[in-house]
Amino acid sequence: MPYIKQERRIGLEEVLETAIAGVEVKGELTYCVYKLALDYIEQKGENYQNISDAVAALSDAADEIRRRVLHPYEDKKVFQNGDM
Numbered sequence: 630m631p632y633i634k635q636e637r638r639i640g641l642e643e644v645l646e647t648a649i650a651g652v653e654v655k656g657e658l659t660y661c662v663y664k665l666a667l668d669y670i671e672q673k674g675e676n677y678q679n680i681s682d683a684v685a686a687l688s689d690a691a692d693e694i695r696r697r698v699l700h701p702y703e704d705k706k707v708f709q710n711g712d713m
Contacts (some may be wrong), residue, residue, distance in 0.1 A: 662687065 635643075652658050666683040673679040 660689075 648661060652661060653660075666687055669683050669686075670679050
């Protein structure tokens with residue numbers, strides 16, 4: 630995951646907190662993530678590099694959630710409930 634400078638992160642987090650406040654279900658979250666990537670492509674220009682960058686960012690974010698959130702959660706549950 631590319632880590633960004635704190636001053637950039639603060640402004641982005643404010644925008645994202647407002648956006649995520651209305652999301653209630655997975656379908657809405659999926660739509661928001663998709664729309665963010667689509668708007669990025671539209672803003673930067675529709676070309677192979679920008680489309681590829683958007684797809685890579687979505688994939689990288691999914692990988693990071695698996696690595697930093699899902700896997701530790703599963704490890705915690707194995708510890709709590711025992712392995713299979």
